[in-house]
Amino acid sequence: MDKILVRGGKTLSGTIPISGAKNAALTLIPCALLTEEPLTLRNLPRLADIDGFQHLMTQFGVSTGIQGKRPEDFGRVITFEATRLTGTVAPYDLVRKMRASILVLGPMVARAGEATVSLPGGCAIGNRPIDLHLKSLEALGAEIELAQGYVKAVAKGGRLSGGDYAFPVVSVGATENAVMAASLAKGTSRLSNAAREPEIVDLCNLLVAMGAEIEGIGTSELIIHGQERLNGATYKVMPDRIEAGSYACAAAITGGNVRLEGADGTDMASTLHALRNIGVVCEADKKGVTISANGPLRGVNLSTAPYPGLATDMQAQLMALLTMAEGASVLQETIFENRYMHVPELIRMGADIDTQGRTAIVKGVKSLTGAEVMATDLRASMSLVIAGLAAKGETQVRRLYHLDRGYERLEEKLQLVGADIERVGDD
Ligand SMILES: CC(=O)N[C@H]1[C@@H](OP(=O)(O)OP(=O)(O)OC[C@H]2O[C@@H](n3ccc(=O)[nH]c3=O)[C@H](O)[C@@H]2O)O[C@H](CO)[C@@H](O)[C@@H]1O
Numbered sequence: 001m002d003k004i005l006v007r008g009g010k011t012l013s014g015t016i017p018i019s020g021a022k023n024a025a026l027t028l029i030p031c032a033l034l035t036e037e038p039l040t041l042r043n044l045p046r047l048a049d050i051d052g053f054q055h056l057m058t059q060f061g062v063s064t065g066i067q068g069k070r071p072e073d074f075g076r077v078i079t080f081e082a083t084r085l086t087g088t089v090a091p092y093d094l095v096r097k098m099r100a101s102i103l104v105l106g107p108m109v110a111r112a113g114e115a116t117v118s119l120p121g122g123c124a125i126g127n128r129p130i131d132l133h134l135k136s137l138e139a140l141g142a143e144i145e146l147a148q149g150y151v152k153a154v155a156k157g158g159r160l161s162g163g164d165y166a167f168p169v170v171s172v173g174a175t176e177n178a179v180m181a182a183s184l185a186k187g188t189s190r191l192s193n194a195a196r197e198p199e200i201v202d203l204c205n206l207l208v209a210m211g212a213e214i215e216g217i218g219t220s221e222l223i224i225h226g227q228e229r230l231n232g233a234t235y236k237v238m239p240d241r242i243e244a245g246s247y248a249c250a251a252a253i254t255g256g257n258v259r260l261e262g263a264d265g266t267d268m269a270s271t272l273h274a275l276r277n278i279g280v281v282c283e284a285d286k287k288g289v290t291i292s293a294n295g296p297l298r299g300v301n302l303s304t305a306p307y308p309g310l311a312t313d314m315q316a317q318l319m320a321l322l323t324m325a326e327g328a329s330v331l332q333e334t335i336f337e338n339r340y341m342h343v344p345e346l347i348r349m350g351a352d353i354d355t356q357g358r359t360a361i362v363k364g365v366k367s368l369t370g371a372e373v374m375a376t377d378l379r380a381s382m383s384l385v386i387a388g389l390a391a392k393g394e395t396q397v398r399r400l401y402h403l404d405r406g407y408e409r410l411e412e413k414l415q416l417v418g419a420d421i422e423r424v425g426d427d
């Protein structure tokens, strides 16, 4: 198994191109199931999760074509064509590797009248139930049955009716499933307390380009007028605000000066706000964000929350940065119950962190030391790379499949700004 070696101590400087957003791409791809016409997505990141989703789509008879991008370029253009669906089952083997597979349930039941998807199960960051996906689809006119680890959704009368649903908890994935399904339902649907993450706005914008009628885009109250059919479209995936935020933390912990080319400062406003409070200078313009960290880093208190609050997907990377800030920081993880798996590994690198339930108290240390570390989830892995960039000596990060799910050619991008980082085969 490969591992990443980071030799810390280099000050990062230069430009990192920001890729298309994984979490947007994973909800834009299943939109291809809503139409018999081709859907072309530009700026898709080259990630294991995208390959996995592409594979899942072929299970339903969707043809996929990758158009001429050179291997050395970042991003890809893929056309998905679901002219005729030949299957309606998403099997366990594919779903277990990628939780976002559940996002085929809504579009599939809306288009084909039925869908069977393996229950995704828990994962390292928490239980992650799908009850809200199922309840919202029921409200839109689906009948749900659970058996042998699979969920089967069938549209009553062959087509979803549409309906109203108020989410008791803000859920990104459940909102996405419901919006996609409602776009092709018979009547009008109203979704209250919907998630309003930028990735949901990206989804709604694509659906509108496909002929959907959605009111309230970007708010927590979405009204969707279902259409008889949707058309194909060509659409560019939004920039990855979490990838950009991660490299911002990497630049900051080394006292560096890095341009995040293509990043959207508005979408990542909560991360930039946190970084500014920590003492990092962040300047956003129309084409990207520039991060400079020449002064001291200060401890801060942070709490994750649904958008526009601080993204839980940034918590681990900000924590890595705070391990070297002056004074103490208090972090609250309010979204997932078990998202501190990076803490024991950061402690092995010399960090001073104490967790009590969903609270973590980080006391800044003067230096970290390189160590062999192992990550259990995507952002936890990135936090270890960030710590490694500032640590004395060499850090070895193992279990790279997590990083490969979410960071397009991580080590190449960090090498571009002067990091001493490489991927090697395990001996
Ligand atoms: C592919 C993708 O976009 N993943 C993101 C998405 O995950 P995902 O869509 O899975 O996360 P949700 O927003 O649904 O989860 C938020 C909270 O709601 C709970 N919940 C969710 C669904 C449900 O049916 N029942 C329920 O109780 C979850 O356990 C969690 O506590 O949003 C998360 C929260 O911003 C991010 O960390 C993930 O990176």
Ligand SMILES: C=C(OP(=O)(O)O)C(=O)O
Pocket: 023, 099, 100, 313, 378, 379, 406
């Ligand atoms: C938790 C994440 O992703 P997923 O929902 O795909 O597991 C993430 O992107 O940090």
